[in-house]
Amino acid sequence: xxxxxxxxxxxxxxxxxxxxxxxxxxxxxxxxxxxxxxxxxxxxxxxxxxxxxxxxxxxxxxxxxxxxxxxxxxxxxxxxxxxxxxxxxxxxxxxxxxxxxxxxxxxxxxxxxxxxxxxxxxxxxxxxxxxxxxxxxxxxxxxxxxxxxxxxxxxxxxxxxxxxxxxxxxxxxxxxxxxxxxxxxxxxxxxxxxxxxxxxxxxxxxxxxxxxxxxxxxxxxxxxxxxxxxxxxxxxxxxxxxxxxxxxxxxxxxxxxxxxxxxxxxxxxxxxxxxxxxxxxxxxxxxxxxxxxxxxxxxxxxxxxxxxxxxxxxxxxxxxxxxxxxxxxxxxxxxxxxxxxxxxxxxxxxxxxxxxxxxxxxxxxxxxxxxxxxxxxxxxxxxxxxxxxxxxxxxxxxxxxxxxxxxxxxxxxxxxxxxxxxxxxxxxxxxxxxxxxxxxxxxxxxxxxxxxxxxxxxxxxxxxxxxxxxxxxxxxxxxxxxxxxxxxxxxxxxxxxxxxxxxxxxxxxxxxxxxxxxxxxxxxxxxxxxxxxxxxxxxxxxxxxxxxxxxxxxxxxxxxxxxxxxxxxxxxxxxxxxxxxxxxxxxxxxxxxxxxxxxxxxxxxxxxxxxxxxxxxxxxxxxxxxxxxxxxxxxxxxxxxxxxxxxxxxxxxxxxxxxxxxxxxxxxxxxxxxxxxxxxxxxxxxxxxxxxxxxxxxxxxxxxxxxxxxxxxxxxxxxxxxxxxxxxxxxxxxxxxxxxxxxxxxxxxxxxxxxxxxxxxxxxxxxxxxxxxxxxxxxxxxxxxxxxxxxxxxxxxxxxxxxxxxxxxxxxxxxxxxxxxxxxxxxxxxxxxxxxxxxxxxxxxxxxxxxxxxxxxxxxxxxxxxxxxxxxxxxxxxxxxxxxxxxxxxxxxxxxxxxxxxxxxxxxxxxxxxxxxxxxxxxxxxxxxxxxxxxxxxxxxxxxxxxxx
DNA sequence: TGCGGGTGCAA
DNA sequence: TATTGCACCCGCA
Numbered sequence: 001x002x003x004x005x006x007x008x009x010x011x012x013x014x015x016x017x018x019x020x021x022x023x024x025x026x027x028x029x030x031x032x033x034x035x036x037x038x039x040x041x042x043x044x045x046x047x048x049x050x051x052x053x054x055x056x057x058x059x060x061x062x063x064x065x066x067x068x069x070x071x072x073x074x075x076x077x078x079x080x081x082x083x084x085x086x087x088x089x090x091x092x093x094x095x096x097x098x099x100x101x102x103x104x105x106x107x108x109x110x111x112x113x114x115x116x117x118x119x120x121x122x123x124x125x126x127x128x129x130x131x132x133x134x135x136x137x138x139x140x141x142x143x144x145x146x147x148x149x150x151x152x153x154x155x156x157x158x159x160x161x162x163x164x165x166x167x168x169x170x171x172x173x174x175x176x177x178x179x180x181x182x183x184x185x186x187x188x189x190x191x192x193x194x195x196x197x198x199x200x201x202x203x204x205x206x207x208x209x210x211x212x213x214x215x216x217x218x219x220x221x222x223x224x225x226x227x228x229x230x231x232x233x234x235x236x237x238x239x240x241x242x243x244x245x246x247x248x249x250x251x252x253x254x255x256x257x258x259x260x261x262x263x264x265x266x267x268x269x270x271x272x273x274x275x276x277x278x279x280x281x282x283x284x285x286x287x288x289x290x291x292x293x294x295x296x297x298x299x300x301x302x303x304x305x306x307x308x309x310x311x312x313x314x315x316x317x318x319x320x321x322x323x324x325x326x327x328x329x330x331x332x333x334x335x336x337x338x339x340x341x342x343x344x345x346x347x348x349x350x351x352x353x354x355x356x357x358x359x360x361x362x363x364x365x366x367x368x369x370x371x372x373x374x375x376x377x378x379x380x381x382x383x384x385x386x387x388x389x390x391x392x393x394x395x396x397x398x399x400x401x402x403x404x405x406x407x408x409x410x411x412x413x414x415x416x417x418x419x420x421x422x423x424x425x426x427x428x429x430x431x432x433x434x435x436x437x438x439x440x441x442x443x444x445x446x447x448x449x450x451x452x453x454x455x456x457x458x459x460x461x462x463x464x465x466x467x468x469x470x471x472x473x474x475x476x477x478x479x480x481x482x483x484x485x486x487x488x489x490x491x492x493x494x495x496x497x498x499x500x501x502x503x504x505x506x507x508x509x510x511x512x513x514x515x516x517x518x519x520x521x522x523x524x525x526x527x528x529x530x531x532x533x534x535x536x537x538x539x540x541x542x543x544x545x546x547x548x549x550x551x552x553x554x555x556x557x558x559x560x561x562x563x564x565x566x567x568x569x570x571x572x573x574x575x576x577x578x579x580x581x582x583x584x585x586x587x588x589x590x591x592x593x594x595x596x597x598x599x600x601x602x603x604x605x606x607x608x609x610x611x612x613x614x615x616x617x618x619x620x621x622x623x624x625x626x627x628x629x630x631x632x633x634x635x636x637x638x639x640x641x642x643x644x645x646x647x648x649x650x651x652x653x654x655x656x657x658x659x660x661x662x663x664x665x666x667x668x669x670x671x672x673x674x675x676x677x678x679x680x681x682x683x684x685x686x687x688x689x690x691x692x693x694x695x696x697x698x699x700x701x702x703x704x705x706x707x708x709x710x711x712x713x714x715x716x717x718x719x720x721x722x723x724x725x726x727x728x729x730x731x732x733x734x735x736x737x738x739x740x741x742x743x744x745x746x747x748x749x750x751x752x753x754x755x756x757x758x759x760x761x762x763x764x765x766x767x768x769x770x771x772x773x774x775x776x777x778x779x780x781x782x783x784x785x786x787x788x789x790x791x792x793x794x795x796x797x798x799x800x801x802x803x804x805x806x807x808x809x810x811x812x813x814x815x816x817x818x819x820x821x822x823x824x825x826x827x828x829x830x831x832x833x834x835x836x837x838x839x840x841x842x843x844x845x846x847x848x849x850x851x852x853x854x855x856x857x858x859x860x861x862x863x864x865x866x867x868x869x870x871x872x873x874x875x876x877x878x879x880x881x882x883x884x885x886x887x888x889x890x891x892x893x894x895x896x897x898x899x900x901x902x903x904x905x906x907x908x909x910x911x912x913x914x915x916x917x918x919x920x921x922x923x924x925x926x927x928x929x930x931x932x933x934x935x936x937x938x939x940x941x942x943x944x945x946x947x948x949x
Numbered sequence: 950t951g952c953g954g955g956t957g958c959a960a
Numbered sequence: 961t962a963t964t965g966c967a968c969c970c971g972c973a
Contacts, residue, residue, distance in 0.1 A: 591970055592955050611955060644957060647968055673964060684966045687959035774962035853963045889960040
């Protein structure tokens with residue numbers, strides 16, 4: 001049974017909303033001088049909510065004036081609050097009128113706050129299995145969030161679900177009360193623990209689990225904040241009580257009595273006229289149905305409505321014994337790193353001793369350029385305990401730079417430690433440091449932790465994984481930015497020009513922050529054994545393998561690319577002349593905007609497609625269709641194809657050749673793709689052309705050193721095989737078991753013909769097979785195959801009829817995504833899909849497609865990563881003259897002496913196939929050639945391995 | 950100089 | 961109204 005989303009209950013924290021809207025909205029007055037900005041804001045917000053969510057029940061909840069139970073608990077409660085501005089408070093009665101005229105229930109309950117009313121109604125609805133949307137900008141209400149209850153900030157248009165709470169506060173909803181208790185609230189005058197702000201509170205809660213655990217471990221908590229905690233222990237129970245929203249308030253009605261009534265059109269029109277809301281009035285008059293006998297709205301007013309902050313603040317005699325000393329806002333906690341600049345022998349020796357004794361060594365290198373393959377080492381930073389870092393400068397050479405320890409000595413003495421596999425190393429994006437150090441003669445061993453990858457495995461798509469982002473998110477710490485020390489733009493200096501003091505503060509902090517991040521992230525990883533395993537057995541072992549591939553690089557024939565470029569340029573000139581002739585005027589062929597004007601304005605060709613922004617598209621598929629009616633689109637297509645090859649490949653690849661190595665060294669990014677794939681950058685070697693003959697000429701420029709050859713091995717149909725494995729579909733598995741051409745087999749099934757009679761149907765079957773992996777719709781398939789929607793739907797229906805397991809797999813995967821909020825790969829790598837329950841259909845459907853695709857794409861990524869780790873170890877042990885030089889998602893490319901490469905190819909392909917035992921065989925095809933194109937084209941040798949039956 | 954939009958290359 | 965990426969060029973602030 002799928003969990004059906006019903007029309008929600010909406011609860012509006014009206015007092016809080018107005019207070020904030022008052023400051024956010026422009027001050028609006030009628031000519032008579034009535035202030036109406038907040039009224040209009042409320043009207044628009046309510047209309048929007050009704051339209052967007054069609055709530056089954058709704059209530060606009062105000063604070064009632066007078067004391068609440070919180071004032072009983074704490075005499076200073078809300079004592080700091082400013083009085084409500086008068087031009088806001090006079091709008092409250094107007095708003096009450098408006099809400100009632102709109103037919104919406106309005107609540108103001110004496111003795112409690114709006115939050116408690118909301119909490120009570122929300123928990124009633126939750127118990128009844130109903131979805132609840134709370135409109136608020138107040139963080140306190142985050143404690144109510146769960147899978148059914150979410151917060152909506154209408155001003156920022158953001159929904160906050162449990163994951164959102166974690167993202168914003170660093171703790172889940174059930175820890176929000178603990179969080180608020182620790183942090184306190186200056187506006188409510190709730191005492192927190194001095195020096196403990198949002199970040200420390202979240203950090204402690206993550207480390208200890210709960211406020212109770214923190215209290216129990218108070219003796220162990222270090223620093224000034226720890227002292228303050230111990231001093232505040234007495235007031236914690238009271239703060240906790242103040243921060244807790246009550247969910248058991250006695251109310252005169254239940255949530256299911258809060259149905260909106262039809263608006264009282266006459267009254268509403270009268271109000272709109274009085275407030276001079278012309279647009280709303282027009283809309284009302286143009287759309288209003290004849291007034292029906294409107295049932296009176298359920299408006300329960302237990303007390304007059306109070307403006308926020310109107311609560312009396314007189315202090316009763318006999319205030320609580322230990323009134324909090326924290327009237328002032330919690331000061332920003334200090335997280336400064338104690339940095340130690342190492343420029344003399346004694347300090348260096350002392351540091352080495354500490355490094356030797358450390359359990360984990362956090363390291364960071366500073367260089368004079370961004371590229372790990374070009375840069376020179378400028379300094380090294382280390383940290384072994386939180387709060388302290390060393391910086392060892394070795395090549396700062398600005399005018400007047402102090403003397404530093406000689407680089408060669410420093411490296412020679414660090415080498416035994418860094419190359420000791422028993423000493424675990426930690427870094428942020430440590431692959432960079434491995435490459436820099438390798439180029440300086442140190443092969444770092446024992447690479448155990450990388451905070452970037454810890455964050456990536458925890459939640460690949462939740463945030464970026466650079467240090468600044470992580471420090472902000474997990475430590476609440478704003479790091480010293482590189483641009484702060486080196487400037488930016490034209491005037492940016494390189495790190496060797498940065499003064500030692502500044503460099504030391506920056507670098508030591510980087511190492512320290514990395515260590516602190518590790519202490520937050522790694523425990524989280526350990527909480528989910530599958531993720532810990534992905535981290536330990538896939539991502540970390542892959543780091544040195546990738547570093548090796550990057551350093552190996554690939555040889556590219558620059559002169560060949562240059563010749564191709566010249567040839568293309570000549571042909572493009574001719575095409576351009578013809579285009580200008582056809583268009584009867586010169587224009588820039590590379591400008592979609594100018595081309596659009598020519599095609600659609602000047603030549604009046606039909607608009608067959610739009611860009612995402614709604615402009616007439618000049619994209620390939622559109623031009624392809626237009627080519628039937630006019631010669632110009634074809635010329636443009638040809639020109640574009642050549643322009644693409646030239647600008648992206650023939651002209652730019654030669655510039656990427658490293659002058660020292662004569663090869664191209666890409667960077668593989670391990671923490672970018674949501675699914676677990678790698679990406680390649682500077683240059684991207686994972687999108688080198690292969691489909692067209694013209695494009696393959698680029699691949700021919702990927703060559704080997706003299707005497708060497710290129711070996712390409714790729715997995716055959718890996719994602720479809722994984723679909724067969726996951727789905728358990730007998731027919732699909734059988735097709736792979738028999739070694740059939742899978743597209744041909746699908747064609748036979750879908751079209752109900754014998755295998756040997758499959759002809760043109762194979763193309764359609766291939767499109768279906770691939771579409772399947774991407775969660776394609778009938779609409780998409782129809783467009784792909786240029787057939788009718790009905791026909792496409794028919795294909796899909798027949799596909800699912802023949803492969804029922806696949807249908808079942810897709811349904812259950814979507815279901816899992818909905819109930820758990822994530823999907824996972826064969827190895828337990830997770831992808832969270834926060835939008836899977838979105839009310840926005842486009843977002844939800846997108847998440848559903850991702851839910852189908854991610855386990856397949858992600859498992860394929862896991863498999864080839866494992867294969868790379870295995871193959872790299874095997875090469876190191878058995879064939880050190882071979883080099884792994886590229887990875888392209890389902891393909892590995894090697895270089896080595898021709899004969900040896902050919903001899904070793906079957907073993908390498910076998911190892912790739914044996915990396916995992918699935919329900920269908922894994923097959924890898926390989927080929928050897930003088931260049932990448934030849935290696936690819938000559939593929940025909942296959943290896944195969946399967947789980948024994 | 951940086952950014953968004955449009956386009957197109959790969960798996 | 962098909963998944964994941966990277967990078968080019970244009971046009972504009």
